[in-house]
Amino acid sequence: MNSLSASRDRPQRGVAPELRFLGYALLALGLMYLDQRGGVLDRVRYGFEAAAYPLRIALQSPAAAWRWTQGIFEDRAVLQDENRRLREALRAQQLLSMRRESLERENAELRGLRVKLPSVAERWLPAQVIAHDSDGQRQRIVVDRGARNGVFKGQAVVAGDGIIGQSLRVGPWSTEVILLSDPEHGIPVQVARNGLRTLAIGAGAADALTLPYLPMQSDIKVGDRLVSSGLGGVFPAGYPVAEVVEVRRDGNSPLAQVRARARAGIDRDRIVGFVWFDPSHPAKPVDPAAAEGGDPKAMPISTAAASGASTAPTVAPIVAPIVAPTVAPTVAPTTAPAARTAP
Amino acid sequence: MNRVRLTLTLIVAFLLQVAPLPAGLALFRPPFLVLAVAWWSPVMPRLGGIGAGFLAGLALDVVRGAVLGQHALATALVAFIAVRQHLLVRHKPALEQSLFMLALLMLWQGVVWLIDLWTGQSGDGWRAWVPVVVGAVLWPVAAHVMDRFAPPSR
Numbered sequence: 001m002n003s004l005s006a007s008r009d010r011p012q013r014g015v016a017p018e019l020r021f022l023g024y025a026l027l028a029l030g031l032m033y034l035d036q037r038g039g040v041l042d043r044v045r046y047g048f049e050a051a052a053y054p055l056r057i058a059l060q061s062p063a064a065a066w067r068w069t070q071g072i073f074e075d076r077a078v079l080q081d082e083n084r085r086l087r088e089a090l091r092a093q094q095l096l097s098m099r100r101e102s103l104e105r106e107n108a109e110l111r112g113l114r115v116k117l118p119s120v121a122e123r124w125l126p127a128q129v130i131a132h133d134s135d136g137q138r139q140r141i142v143v144d145r146g147a148r149n150g151v152f153k154g155q156a157v158v159a160g161d162g163i164i165g166q167s168l169r170v171g172p173w174s175t176e177v178i179l180l181s182d183p184e185h186g187i188p189v190q191v192a193r194n195g196l197r198t199l200a201i202g203a204g205a206a207d208a209l210t211l212p213y214l215p216m217q218s219d220i221k222v223g224d225r226l227v228s229s230g231l232g233g234v235f236p237a238g239y240p241v242a243e244v245v246e247v248r249r250d251g252n253s254p255l256a257q258v259r260a261r262a263r264a265g266i267d268r269d270r271i272v273g274f275v276w277f278d279p280s281h282p283a284k285p286v287d288p289a290a291a292e293g294g295d296p297k298a299m300p301i302s303t304a305a306a307s308g309a310s311t312a313p314t315v316a317p318i319v320a321p322i323v324a325p326t327v328a329p330t331v332a333p334t335t336a337p338a339a340r341t342a343p
Numbered sequence: 344m345n346r347v348r349l350t351l352t353l354i355v356a357f358l359l360q361v362a363p364l365p366a367g368l369a370l371f372r373p374p375f376l377v378l379a380v381a382w383w384s385p386v387m388p389r390l391g392g393i394g395a396g397f398l399a400g401l402a403l404d405v406v407r408g409a410v411l412g413q414h415a416l417a418t419a420l421v422a423f424i425a426v427r428q429h430l431l432v433r434h435k436p437a438l439e440q441s442l443f444m445l446a447l448l449m450l451w452q453g454v455v456w457l458i459d460l461w462t463g464q465s466g467d468g469w470r471a472w473v474p475v476v477v478g479a480v481l482w483p484v485a486a487h488v489m490d491r492f493a494p495p496s497r
Contacts, residue, residue: 031412
């Protein structure tokens with residue numbers, strides 16, 4: 001090897017660029033292969049995440065500084081106003097929670113239990129959003145809690161008014177959260193009004209979800225509230241997810257086109273929470289292994305997801321990285337038309 | 344100190360590339376990092392060529408949460424072509440340079456897109472191609488700024 005000085009740095013010396021490119025290309029392909037296989041590069045990824053943490057903080061700092069400055073000059077009137085609103089919200093919440101205890105007891109009696117169940121959420125870890133990745137269709141956020149705080153991959157993340165997503169890549173001090181609206185995310189949901197179950201897939205825009213697997217005649221209408229169904233092993237049952245904003249039924253397709261809007265939006269300075277669930281609670285996330293071969297009524301009017309996963313390869317990859325391995329087995333034989341499942 | 348300048352520009356370009364922007368603006372963000380790699384590669388093919396492109400792309404992979412190696416491969420390819428093309432292109436009129444950059448950036452985005460396809464990721468669709476055009480259009484300006492900041496040592 002020649003000693004290289006900056007001014008005589010010409011490609012003619014040393015290894016030919018073709019060879020060097022070949023070397024790097026093979027390295028890149030090898031990395032991709034290993035990364036796709038999963039497992040092998042997890043430690044490497046973890047290290048990279050750690051290295052990227054200061055960078056994320058740096059990138060976030062201008063916005064944080066701006067908010068801080070804004071906070072300093074915040075008007076007394078604004079603060080008083082906010083204070084008043086919070087008081088009102090608190091009063092409303094108190095009124096709601098007064099009845100909670102008796103409702104829970106009633107519920108327990110209806111379920112045939114002697115004792116009142118504790119809340120399914122066992123523990124809650126608040127986290128601050130430090131980055132918002134919404135280039136193109138990707139809908140992800142990075143928050144400032146990671147493996148050091150006990151966060152694990154595939155953990156449910158909630159905000160004040162509902163589920164917002166799940167943890168995807170966990171670094172030591174930060175976690176990438178994939179939002180419900182990411183096209184690669186699917187969440188098993190249930191219409192609160194009638195128990196109709198299906199999958200809600202991200203639509204790639206802020207707070208936007210689609211329900212691509214509902215047959216045309218299914219009982220769903222604008223304004224229906226969607227809650228998590230507890231299948232899929234990540235989210236517990238009964239948490240608010242979204243509200244239906246559009247239902248279209250045209251003669252050309254055997255499926256209804258349903259769009260929904262996520263309940264919990266993401267603001268830049270929002271606090272979100274990682275949730276740990278009580279594994280003995282009936283509303284806990286259903287583990288797919290346990291659910292397999294379980295209650296065939298689990299999905300009465302089901303989704304084309306089962307047929308999608310088995311027959312139409314175009315559907316599977318969309319959900320695959322996140323939920324398909326967990327969802328597919330839980331979906332009962334479908335009543336949906338198997339044809340034309342591709343959205 | 345071209346080495347310092349190289350590192351500095353790559354870092355700045357990287358920050359510009361990944362800095363959070365409102366979605367409307369982010370759509371039109373030129374691929375700063377690729378432009379920087381394409382500028383430096385003919386100038387310093389050894390220090391700033393394929394290896395620098397690879398590392399820059401790898402950093403992008405990590406921060407974007409892409410498959411490791413995806414942007415690394417694409418950026419190394421851009422650097423390789425820029426090294427081969429050497430100083431031929433930089434003496435052409437601005438329009439020709441822009442067209443060359445358009446081809447180069449399309450190649451870059453094409454590789455990224457193909458790997459998305461291969462790994463089953465849903466890419467950004469047509470949105471991903473807007474920065475390609477913006478980058479090609481802005482190339483003469485960017486190259487001029489870079490010429491001022493770090494004159495090729497010749």
